[in-house]
Amino acid sequence: MSKYDDLAEKFGTPAYVYDLEVVAESRDQLFDMLPEGFHVFYALKSNPHPEIGRELRNGGCRAEISSTGELANALTAGFDPAGILYTGPGKTNAELELAIAAGVRLFSVESITDLRHVGAAAEKHEVTASCLLRINTTASSGGTGIRMMGRASQFGIDAETLPALMPALKSVPGTRVVGAHFFTMSNAQDEGSLLGEYEFVLRTAAQLRREVGLPLEVLDIGGGFSSPYAVPGPRTGYPNLRTGLEDLLDLHLPEWRDGGIELACESGRYLSGSSGSLLAGVVNVKEGRGSRFVILDAGINVLGGLSGIGRLLPAAVGIEEAGGEVGSLVGPLCTPGDSLAKATELPELAPGDIVTVPNVGAYGVTASLISFLGRPAPTEVVVRGDEIVSVSRLDYQRAYEVSP
Numbered sequence: 001m002s003k004y005d006d007l008a009e010k011f012g013t014p015a016y017v018y019d020l021e022v023v024a025e026s027r028d029q030l031f032d033m034l035p036e037g038f039h040v041f042y043a044l045k046s047n048p049h050p051e052i053g054r055e056l057r058n059g060g061c062r063a064e065i066s067s068t069g070e071l072a073n074a075l076t077a078g079f080d081p082a083g084i085l086y087t088g089p090g091k092t093n094a095e096l097e098l099a100i101a102a103g104v105r106l107f108s109v110e111s112i113t114d115l116r117h118v119g120a121a122a123e124k125h126e127v128t129a130s131c132l133l134r135i136n137t138t139a140s141s142g143g144t145g146i147r148m149m150g151r152a153s154q155f156g157i158d159a160e161t162l163p164a165l166m167p168a169l170k171s172v173p174g175t176r177v178v179g180a181h182f183f184t185m186s187n188a189q190d191e192g193s194l195l196g197e198y199e200f201v202l203r204t205a206a207q208l209r210r211e212v213g214l215p216l217e218v219l220d221i222g223g224g225f226s227s228p229y230a231v232p233g234p235r236t237g238y239p240n241l242r243t244g245l246e247d248l249l250d251l252h253l254p255e256w257r258d259g260g261i262e263l264a265c266e267s268g269r270y271l272s273g274s275s276g277s278l279l280a281g282v283v284n285v286k287e288g289r290g291s292r293f294v295i296l297d298a299g300i301n302v303l304g305g306l307s308g309i310g311r312l313l314p315a316a317v318g319i320e321e322a323g324g325e326v327g328s329l330v331g332p333l334c335t336p337g338d339s340l341a342k343a344t345e346l347p348e349l350a351p352g353d354i355v356t357v358p359n360v361g362a363y364g365v366t367a368s369l370i371s372f373l374g375r376p377a378p379t380e381v382v383v384r385g386d387e388i389v390s391v392s393r394l395d396y397q398r399a400y401e402v403s404p
């Protein structure tokens with residue numbers, strides 16, 4: 001019996017429940033693991049719910065966004081637009097203008113043309129945009145996790161092109177290059193990998209400053225903090241991260257101690273992941289040809305739709321009340337791809353029962369095939385311990401309005 005069964009009864013399933021107490025705990029834990037003075041950007045892509053954003057903002061986080069939808073949610077959450085970081089390889093002129101009109105002033109740029117687009121939008125509004133050059137490093141440290149750099153990519157300016165490009169990058173009207181942005185990996189499951197990556201990033205940043213004049217008033221070293229996804233378990237601890245990172249900074253960028261560099265990192269899953277559980281209802285249990293299928297009202301339209309393209313850990317969910325029987329957890333969609341767990345241990349389940357998938361506060365709703373097959377989006381219930389804070393549901397189900 002889940003502690004949230006009463007919420008499932010009250011609000012129906014499928015439903016996500018996010019606990020703000022856990023969001024606050026994750027936030028404080030992350031700040032504690034970082035050297036004093038680090039800025040933490042919350043990646044709204046992991047969960048743009050404004051209540052989660054507000055909780056993180058209240059504890060000192062800033063927002064990292066990549067779209068005008070995320071911008072709207074960040075503003076609703078109360079983030080100061082001047083402190084927001086706007087990232088992404090395909091920022092359109094329209095969205096840049098909207099962001100600048102809303103007061104966003106800090107952009108990560110992924111190419112010289114991207115920088116020029118930011119500059120043009122800033123000039124229209126007669127402001128100067130501060131820009132971080134996102135660097136696509138020539139290699140990577142080789143640790144575990146989802147790699148995003150060190151090969152041909154739509155992300156970042158290739159490090160080897162910087163010597164020739166730097167003068168042009170520094171003279172784009174409407175912009176001022178203030179620093180660098182690295183985001184080389186996501187979901188580093190051990191401290192050694194994370195520190196190895198940061199060692200590589202800090203060494204590279206210092207070298208580029210020395211050799212090609214890369215400005216480093218601001219340095220965003222990326223993220224990579226890991227959190228379990230759709231399986232039970234605690235957030236990854238990084239007990240030596242703080243001292244390890246301090247040592248690396250002392251070695252490569254010693255002026256950080258006097259505040260000579262504004263240091264930042266980014267996190268989505270670590271901040272929101274463990275706050276969320278998915279409550280799914282059992283619609284049917286089907287036995288046949290030696291197999292047992294537990295059919296839920298939640299499938300890849302509600303959870304794990306992105307795992308197929310490798311951006312997430314595979315959605316082989318582990319439910320909180322695992323037991324002794326073996327069966328497959330499947331969703332309600334008309335595709336054999338709608339599977340949440342194959343031949344896994346399940347308790348005795350019958351229609352009407354509720355199963356709880358833990359640790360899905362990040363990349364749950366946002367990373368799912370929400371509109372596929374036209375089912376309603378899941379309900380999202382925000383709680384603070386036992387208190388219900390808000391109940392909402394995204395509206396993706398409207399019929400097309402086709403003009404004649």
Ligand SMILES: Cc1ncc(COP(=O)(O)O)c(C=O)c1O
Pocket residue numbers: 043046064087183186187223224225266267268269270362
């Ligand atoms: C630029 C950038 N920042 C932050 C994140 C958030 O990553 P995570 O949720 O693993 O912390 C991502 C994820 O892909 C990203 O690409």
